[in-house]
Amino acid sequence: MKRVIVALIVVSLALVGCVGEPTKTVPVSPPIPAPSIKNVPIPTVLSNEPPVDVTWISPGKVNVSNFYPGARAEYDLAVHNGNDKATKFKITYRVPSHTGAGYEKAPVEAQDWVIIADETPVLMPKETREIMIALDMPLETTAPPKWEFWVSIIQASQGNIQTELCSRWLIDMRGSS
Numbered sequence: 001m002k003r004v005i006v007a008l009i010v011v012s013l014a015l016v017g018c019v020g021e022p023t024k025t026v027p028v029s030p031p032i033p034a035p036s037i038k039n040v041p042i043p044t045v046l047s048n049e050p051p052v053d054v055t056w057i058s059p060g061k062v063n064v065s066n067f068y069p070g071a072r073a074e075y076d077l078a079v080h081n082g083n084d085k086a087t088k089f090k091i092t093y094r095v096p097s098h099t100g101a102g103y104e105k106a107p108v109e110a111q112d113w114v115i116i117a118d119e120t121p122v123l124m125p126k127e128t129r130e131i132m133i134a135l136d137m138p139l140e141t142t143a144p145p146k147w148e149f150w151v152s153i154i155q156a157s158q159g160n161i162q163t164e165l166c167s168r169w170l171i172d173m174r175g176s177s
Contacts, residue, residue: 056080079128095150120156143173146172
């Protein structure tokens with residue numbers, strides 16, 4: 001009888017380990033051969049799934065290496081509306097409040113190099129949408145060896161309190177490593 005009970009417990013534990021939420025895979029565009037882009041997503045704390053009832057963005061950090069004048073790098077920024085109502089967001093280029101170690105703020109003209117596919121998306125409740133962000137540096141220009149800018153996301157229809165989320169873009173120019 002003890003063997004039957006032990007066998008049932010072992011089988012039950014094995015079944016519990018096999019049951020769970022499916023993992024959601026978000027397709028991403030293949031990286032541009034040169035320069036290269038590295039996605040550094042915002043980690044989730046309790047599960048593999050991002051929260052549904054919280055507004056969030058991903059990735060929190062994008063590393064672009066081997067960048068050079070005349071190059072273009074693009075990456076999709078996922079924006080999630082955790083509100084119970086449709087919400088309008090404002091997505092803009094932003095000068096960083098601080099920079100990563102070894103990086104400096106982007107040159108002033110870099111604001112003209114950043115292209116945001118949809119600057120004012122309206123997301124339905126609990127909707128996640130990918131917005132293409134591109135960095136298109138003109139051929140006849142210069143930049144520091146390592147520089148940083150941010151992409152700012154603000155809930156435009158939030159009222160008196162404005163919450164800002166930012167995706168950091170760290171740019172390493174060709175030959176700066």
